[in-house]
Every structure is written in structure tokens, then in C-alpha cells.
Amino acid sequence: MQIGELAARGGVTAKTVRYYESIGLMTAPERRANGYREYGEGALERLRFIRDSQAAGLSLSEAGEILRMKDEGESTCEHSRAMVDRHLRDIDAQIASLLAAKAELTALSRRAEALDPANCTDPHRCQVLALDLAVSGKV
Known part of the structure; x- marks a missing residue:
């Protein structure tokens, strides 16, 4: 062919x-x-x-x-199996990382709902993403 x-x-x-x-x-x-x-x-x-x-x-x-x-x-069976298992571990780590990122974004989103846009006066920062304010409890 x-x-x-x-x-x-x-x-x-x-x-x-x-x-x-x-x-x-x-x-x-x-x-x-x-x-x-x-x-x-x-x-x-x-x-x-x-x-x-x-x-x-x-x-x-x-x-x-x-x-x-x-x-x-x-024979490639054991070699292939080890590769597949390594990829599964990598995917599990990626899933854990994505879940952590989702939790952080969810917390930011909930925090943003409680913020008053009128209080956003700093021209260089966004109060939604100002993590130091969230950690210090100032917001």
C-alpha cells in the first residue's frame, strides 16, 4: 500500500x-x-x-x-506495565494539584462575593486576588 x-x-x-x-x-x-x-x-x-x-x-x-x-x-510486558503505572502516578499527582488549585480558586471566588467593589481603590492591586489581605484577615 x-x-x-x-x-x-x-x-x-x-x-x-x-x-x-x-x-x-x-x-x-x-x-x-x-x-x-x-x-x-x-x-x-x-x-x-x-x-x-x-x-x-x-x-x-x-x-x-x-x-x-x-x-x-x-518481552515488553513488565516494562510496559511499569510505564503505565508511572503514568497513573503522574496523573494522580496532577489531579491532586488541580484539586488544590480548585480549592484555592473556590475560596477566592467565595471571598470575592463578600467584597464591596466600592472598596477597591488601589490602582495597582485587585482586592479579589490580594492574598496577603485574606491571610491577614484585613478583608
């Missing part, structure tokens, strides 16, 4: 396929006499693996690492 068909069946663009080739994720295919690339089903499976890896949150580097291990005949 030619690059356009490979890309369409793999759910990416031809430019993406060329990029994956340029960084070594996809091997350069054989070329026909007319210069067109000729891809087999193996290339499609590899392309789908890369796409699915990214959808699962892995980086191209991580997908490439798994592909390299596969190419060398190594």
Missing part, C-alpha cells in the same frame, strides 16, 4: 508517517520503480501501535522504546 492508504488506515496523516520514519519509529519502506513507498501490513500494525500508545498517554520515545525491545525479541 502507498503512504496515503497507510496513513488513512492508521488514522494519521502521510506527514505523520514520514515524521515517524525520520525519527526511527517506522522503518523506511521499500520503494517501487516509480519512487513511491510501498508499505506492508506490518507497517500498518506498527503505526497503529504508535497511535494507540500515544492515546494511552505514552510519549513517542516510550513507544519507540517498546518497539525497539520488540524488534530485539525482548
Whole structure:
């Protein structure tokens, strides 16, 4: 199959396929006499693996690492599992950070509801965001 068909069946663009080739994720295919690339089903499976890896949150580097291990005949299950577990921990940390940010913003929003806009006279500060006033209890 030619690059356009490979890309369409793999759910990416031809430019993406060329990029994956340029960084070594996809091997350069054989070329026909007319210069067109000729891809087999193996290339499609590899392309789908890369796409699915990214959808699962892995980086191209991580997908490439798994592909390299596969190419060398190594087992990848434990390695992949460790990667997935690391990504889960990262997501949990991001969620905790977002929840903390939400709590802070919620507190600011509640505080803003109680403020009188007429008291906002400082041309360099916003009383809603003046955290030092909230901490000191002056507001």
C-alpha cells in the first residue's frame, strides 16, 4: 500500500508517517520503480501501535522504546506495565494539584462575593486576588 492508504488506515496523516520514519519509529519502506513507498501490513500494525500508545498517554520515545525491545525479541510486558503505572502516578499527582488549585480558586471566588467593589481603590492591586489581605484577615 502507498503512504496515503497507510496513513488513512492508521488514522494519521502521510506527514505523520514520514515524521515517524525520520525519527526511527517506522522503518523506511521499500520503494517501487516509480519512487513511491510501498508499505506492508506490518507497517500498518506498527503505526497503529504508535497511535494507540500515544492515546494511552505514552510519549513517542516510550513507544519507540517498546518497539525497539520488540524488534530485539525482548518481552515488553513488565516494562510496559511499569510505564503505565508511572503514568497513573503522574496523573494522580496532577489531579491532586488541580484539586488544590480548585480549592484555592473556590475560596477566592467565595471571598470575592463578600467584597464591596466600592472598596477597591488601589490602582495597582485587585482586592479579589490580594492574598496577603485574606491571610491577614484585613478583608
